[in-house]
Amino acid sequence: MDHLDPSDPATVTEPADPVGTIARRTLLGVFGASTLGAIGAAVLGMTGHGASAAAANIPPVHDPRLHPLPASAAATSVPTARPGGPADHDSVHEAATKAFPAKTQGQGLQELRSTVVSGVREFDLVCGKVKWEVTPGQLVDAYAYNGQIPGPIMRVTEGERVRVRVKNDLDDSTAVHWHGQRVKNEVDGVPFITQPPIKPGQTYTYDFTAGPFGSHMYHSHHNATAQVGGGMLGPLLVTPKDPRVDPAYDKDELFIFNDALGGLTINGKGFPATAPYTAKLGQRIRFRFMNEGQLIHPAHLHGLTLEVFARDGYPLPQPFRCDTLNVAPGERWDAIVLADAPGVWAFHCHILSHAEGSSGMFGMVTALIVSA
Numbered sequence: 005m006d007h008l009d010p011s012d013p014a015t016v017t018e019p020a021d022p023v024g025t026i027a028r029r030t031l032l033g034v035f036g037a038s039t040l041g042a043i044g045a046a047v048l049g050m051t052g053h054g055a056s057a058a059a060a061n062i063p064p065v066h067d068p069r070l071h072p073l074p075a076s077a078a079a080t081s082v083p084t085a086r087p088g089g090p091a092d093h094d095s096v097h098e099a100a101t102k103a104f105p106a107k108t109q110g111q112g113l114q115e116l117r118s119t120v121v122s123g124v125r126e127f128d129l130v131c132g133k134v135k136w137e138v139t140p141g142q143l144v145d146a147y148a149y150n151g152q153i154p155g156p157i158m159r160v161t162e163g164e165r166v167r168v169r170v171k172n173d174l175d176d177s178t179a180v181h182w183h184g185q186r187v188k189n190e191v192d193g194v195p196f197i198t199q200p201p202i203k204p205g206q207t208y209t210y211d212f213t214a215g216p217f218g219s220h221m222y223h224s225h226h227n228a229t230a231q232v233g234g235g236m237l238g239p240l241l242v243t244p245k246d247p248r249v250d251p252a253y254d255k256d257e258l259f260i261f262n263d264a265l266g267g268l269t270i271n272g273k274g275f276p277a278t279a280p281y282t283a284k285l286g287q288r289i290r291f292r293f294m295n296e297g298q299l300i301h302p303a304h305l306h307g308l309t310l311e312v313f314a315r316d317g318y319p320l321p322q323p324f325r326c327d328t329l330n331v332a333p334g335e336r337w338d339a340i341v342l343a344d345a346p347g348v349w350a351f352h353c354h355i356l357s358h359a360e361g362s363s364g365m366f367g368m369v370t371a372l373i374v375s376a
């Protein structure tokens with residue numbers, strides 16, 4: 005990914021960037037429309053549709069099958085000859101990588117609004133079916149809270165009383181479990197153990213006191229393989245009453261794995277539609293890793309160090325450093341990354357079949373872009 009130059013002012017992003025939209029714009033600026041066009045034309049040329057690329061006024065790419073280059077030029081030329089050969093392989097990889105970050109419809113992890121009524125923080129969640137765009141043009145039937153995958157961020161404070169109204173607009177029953185919270189048993193969200201299922205059309209109200217603090221989750225606990233796998237999950241972030249229990253950080257980011265809906269995703273999107281994380285040199289970024297899937301996913305960050313300080317919300321007695329952090333289903337891990345080296349650092353699941361194949365990178369791949 006060294007084709008991006010983070011020292012280039014075009015890649016500098018504002019710290020308050022909401023979920024990578026600025027990075028997307030600036031990255032596109034770096035690649036430039038002509039570059040993207042050339043990549044598109046290269047791919048089209050390989051598959052024999054070069055004429056339409058030319059008609060679209062995309063800069064021409066040499067097709068050596070039609071017009072062989074002199075040997076000296078061929079040595080430095082891009083996509084060469086043989087369909088299925090190494091050059092094809094490279095051009096497909098290049099196109100997949102340079103499409104990053106690709107635009108898709110639908111954005112998960114928006115802050116969920118709440119209101120405080122008589123000292124109780126109230127939220128509304130609506131369960132519904134949606135079509136979710138995982139990668140450009142890949143629309144899948146999904147379940148969502150408030151139309152988002154992952155669901156919106158619920159942010160509460162340790163010890164605060166919380167009320168969540170859950171409206172079921174699905175054709176199926178559901179229930180919500182507050183994963184990691186020490187709630188009273190009757191609001192634990194398990195149908196036929198602690199409550200009846202929430203039938204289609206019904207609204208069910210959960211009432212609990214938030215705690216312990218840390219990075220937690222909410223998700224369906226009914227037909228969960230389908231419903232959680234299909235998108236019914238979200239983060240429940242409990243701010244500690246005493247802020248001194250957390251290390252200092254400048255940015256707070258979520259990194260949620262899932263592996264059912266539309267394949268292998270980070271925050272509901274597959275590469276190249278995953279959003280890059282951005283930081284300025286010297287910033288400290290808190291990453292909250294969560295796994296809502298069926299498989300383990302080791303998160304690997306190139307070039308920088310993860311300082312892991314909490315597991316499942318609980319502060320570690322002995323924080324540790326690593327660059328590959330295994331995140332098992334249901335787990336949450338919190339880590340600080342000091343952005344002490346500029347660059348576009350690949351950040352991906354290190355089960356290789358979750359990240360890169362014969363057509364290039366896909367699935368659980370993103371990047372942390374550190375600008376000087």
Ligand SMILES: [Cu+2]
Pocket residue numbers: 300301302353354355358368
């Ligand atoms: Cu994985």
